[in-house]
Amino acid sequence: MNLSLKLPGAQRDPGQTHYQLADLSSTDEDSSFQLWPKLIRFEGGILAGVETQVRTMYSGGGASSSTLHLIAFLPGQAPFKVLSVPQSASVMIRACFSEHDMKQRAGACHDEYSFNGSLALTGASVAAMPVLRYRSKATTFPGPVSRSKDSLAGRPLHKRDIITVTDPQCSYQRLYHFEPTARAYVAISLSPTALITPCPDNHCAKHGVHPDCVTAKKMRQSSPRMNWALLA
Numbered sequence: 691m692n693l694s695l696k697l698p699g700a701q702r703d704p705g706q707t708h709y710q711l712a713d714l715s716s717t718d719e720d721s722s723f724q725l726w727p728k729l730i731r732f733e734g735g736i737l738a739g740v741e742t743q744v745r746t747m748y749s750g751g752g753a754s755s756s757t758l759h760l761i762a763f764l765p766g767q768a769p770f771k772v773l774s775v776p777q778s779a780s781v782m783i784r785a786c787f788s789e790h791d792m793k794q795r796a797g798a799c800h801d802e803y804s805f806n807g808s809l810a811l812t813g814a815s816v817a818a819m820p821v822l823r824y825r826s827k828a829t830t831f832p833g834p835v836s837r838s839k840d841s842l843a844g845r846p847l848h849k850r851d852i853i854t855v856t857d858p859q860c861s862y863q864r865l866y867h868f869e870p871t872a873r874a875y876v877a878i879s880l881s882p883t884a885l886i887t888p889c890p891d892n893h894c895a896k897h898g899v900h901p902d903c904v905t906a907k908k909m910r911q912s913s914p915r916m917n918w919a920l921l922a
Contacts, residue, residue: 721745726758732810732820734766741777750784751800758809760875762819773866773875775824779805785841795832796847802831805860812865819868822875828860 726739738761745754760773786799807826814821819822831854835841866875 730820732815734818735762737762737820738771741838752783753779753781755779758807770873772873773822775809776805776807776826783837791842794842794846796849796852796853797862798832798847801822801835801837801841803837804829816867817870823863823867826861828857829854830857843875
């Protein structure tokens with residue numbers, strides 16, 4: 691992708707420096723990107739964002755995933771990427787293949803997984819860079835379904851089961867501060883007793899929060915990459 695990002699501003703504004711988007715692009719034909727609609731200005735620089743999207747369609751469903759990449763524009767330095775976080779994702783998988791299946795599923799013939807993340811300022815700063823708060827919310831439908839289990843192998847569903855529920859393991863918040871030696875944002879605990887630990891069995895991958903989860907070949911599998919949740 692031979693495109694670059696250049697922000698408007700005065701001649702001495704660090705945003706006047708070009709940033710090549712090649713490293714953010716994907717070889718997937720169903721990928722795209724767009725600018726993040728927010729711009730974080732702080733004393734000494736700018737944080738701009740680019741959202742990359744990957745999507746696929748297949749028989750009986752589809753999936754999409756978007757990732758937010760933050761790029762730092764600082765005076766006297768070439769722009770560089772400082773953070774990448776899941777922005778949104780959704781997966782829909784067909785669950786009915788006969789009239790018997792439709793009856794067993796009470797008419798809910800797709801398993802649906804949704805994930806949404808948001809990034810905001812906290813008002814604090816570390817190493818002259820703003821501290822960021824990341825929040826995510828993940829849901830499944832109908833009820834607490836799982837991509838690691840055969841939906842038709844469970845008990846028959848009833849009307850009371852046809853609801854959207856929150857996945858607590860993948861709905862969390864996390865703080866990020868800039869680490870000068872790493873030249874990147876790193877996650878920090880929200881309390882002295884909080885630990886950043888791997889989700890069991892790549893739990894959050896079922897929501898499609900990584901591009902690897904949004905390919906037809908892997909649609910019924912969890913991503914092999916490790917996903918992280920904040921567990922208190």
